[in-house]
Amino acid sequence: MTFGSSAAIAQQTPLEQLTTQILNQGCMSRTEYGELSSALATERELTAGERRQIHRVFDYLQTGRLQVE
Secondary structure (H helix, E strand, C coil), X not given: CCCCCHHHHHCCCHHHHHHHHHHHHCEECHHHHHHHHHHHHCCCCCCXXXXXXXXXXXXXXXXXXXXXX
8 A cells, every 4th residue: 555646745744754654664663653652742733734644653553554663
C-alpha cells in the first residue's frame, strides 16, 4: 500500500513526509516513534494533516499493520 503521490509528498510538511514514509515502509525505528510521540506531547502546534497522519501511524501500530524496529 502506498500513501501519497510524489507530487503530493513534495507539498507535505517534514512531519507529514516522515509519517508517509513510515506508512509506506510498514515499519519505523524507535527514534521515529519517539519523534512522533514527542510531537503529540509537546505544545508545538501541529497542522490538521500532521495530527491526522500521526494518529494514523499509531492506529496502524495498535492494529499490528506497522512494526517498531
